[in-house]
Amino acid sequence: MASIRKRGDTYQIRVSVGYDVHGRQIIKTKTWKPEPGWTGRRIEKELNKAAVRFETDVTTGHYVDGSIRFEEFAEKWMKEYAEKNLRPKTIARYQMLLSRIYPAIGHIKLEQLQPLHLMEFYNNLGEAGIKRAEICQPLVDIDMERKKQNIAKTELAQKSGASYSSVVNACKGLNIRRDSAEKIVKALGLQWQKSFQIIKNQEKLSSSTVAQHHRLISSIMEAAVKWGYVLDNPCRRVQSPKVTTKKGVTLSSEETIRMFSCLADAPEKYRTAITVLVYTGLRKGELCGLKWTDIDFAKGILNVNGGLEYLPSIGLYQEAPKTENGKRSIKLPKTALSVLKEHKCLQTEDRLKLGDRWKDTGYVFTKWDGSPMHPDSLYQWFSNFVKRNDLPPITLHSLRHTNASLMIANGIDLATVSKRLGHADTSITARIYTHAIKEADAVAADALENLFLRDRKA
Structure with a gap:
């Protein structure tokens, strides 16, 4: 039977579901708060109803623990699913996307995550400057510094943890991301303030990148539904960010x-x-x-x-x-x-x-x-x-x-x-x-036209 504890102006409903393999009792809890202005009698009546419903949900397997916050569940999903089933590059990409997702919705409980939260986040991603101060300009000759220490570009990439392309661009004096710049500076033993300067970046994220954020959040919330944490995935009620496709550059x-x-x-x-x-x-x-x-x-x-x-x-x-x-x-x-x-x-x-x-x-x-x-x-x-x-x-x-x-x-x-x-x-x-298919189809149509014209003239 459910037990009830009063905690300030809320109540904690507790239901035991047995014991784990170590003999520890497994307790499911739910916090219940009465509406303002309710009388003591009304509170007691509604609380008992809530306790009965909660106990029924727990014992029949319909209980969902949506009180867990998005960031906590996403980390669990990454560990229990992504790291065991997905490719390393995909995992690295997800970690980069989550670094933007967590500050926006990571603190929200799964059961409280609403379409409005997601739409506001996607709109924010589409604004100029969302990449913040990620771009840095070299103030010293990075290529000369690595040559002084007799470090090959590939070796510097491995030693610093920055990508090879970032190392190459830094050696050319080109702008690179701040996190890569910091890694390169540390690997070369240089002083940050004298090596790079931060450039305010007004660049927007591409529409496909915004859509990737949506797909990742949706995948995580879909797992939350399947694993019994929530009953609904709010991403289903949000239109996926529109992706503007560009024709890829090809050579004739x-x-x-x-x-x-x-x-x-x-x-x-x-x-x-x-x-x-x-x-x-x-x-x-x-x-x-x-x-x-x-x-x-x-x-x-x-x-x-x-x-x-x-x-x-x-x-x-x-x-x-x-x-x-x-x-x-x-x-x-x-x-x-x-x-x-x-x-x-x-x-x-x-x-x-x-x-x-x-x-x-x-x-x-x-x-x-x-x-x-x-x-x-x-x-x-x-x-x-x-x-x-x-x-x-x-x-x-x-x-x-x-x-x-x-x-x-x-x-x-x-x-x-x-x-x-x-x-x-x-x-x-x-x-x-x-x-390309449309162009080929047009060529085929012209070829047929020329063939029939030639036949008629003959």
Whole structure:
């Protein structure tokens, strides 16, 4: 039977549900507060009703402990679910999103979280300056400071815990995030005040980033419903923030030919890497994660078995594909096979020259000593290459889009395109490449029109 304790102007209802494995009694509690102006008799009557309802809910398994605060439950969800089921990069991304979520709604109890709280938070995320004072400008030559201490950029990234791209940008004198700047300063033993200055940032978060916050909160609250903490997920009653999609930058066939012409004078390793990306549509991590055992030169097949990823907390690590379709085999054209064969011969020469100093990792794309090439180093090289050669503002990932768009434009069926890209299903491919599909459809319509006109004239 439920017991009742008076605590100031509230009452605590307690119900025992047995004992745990250590013999300790398990007590479920609920705080009840009477409405202002109620008489003693009314309070006693309503309190007894509440006690009976609470005891019934507990004994029938319908009791939900929504008094836990959002931050406390989210941390529990991260530990019990996310860290056991999700990929390291996803977990790192969630932790970054939660750093914004907690100050806004972390203090609110699950049972009190309302759609209005969420809408106010999303509106705030869309305002200018939400990134606050995260951007810093170097006041000293970071590259010179690291050279004084004989620290390689990769080593500085690992030692500091900052991303490799942040280290590269700092060495170039470019602005970087404050948390990365603080890590780099600490690793180099420099004084913060003399090394960086904070720049007020008026940049807005992208609409897709705002939507990511919503999806994460919704996932956490959905788990709260399933785990019996609350009966309702307030995110269901909030319209997801609208995502403004932009057409990805791709190269036309003429622009791709021009890029290949510019690559003629590029270092062989990078020339080969970019060529393979264009011909296969691989992701950056998938390319850097390739091993020679993944390539069947006799059959002309490239097998994708995962990718090379990087996190400051882990370093470089090999990761399996997200889905079964991500693990795939791609037929290579003669050009891609040819440059890979040449690259393997040159790498063998380097291995023989270095002897014991060569690290036999088996990766296709490596640093000078055979250790795996950092994905961010390829990204940085290509970014500089694009600027030097006055190419359209493309990134490494644009080459994947270029590959897909060129296949669609040349009449390759969507199922084949989707399979080569490693998408979970064709609907993803159709959604991403809607513009390319429409253009191909328009070309097909014009081709039919020209065919019928030609027939009529004949």
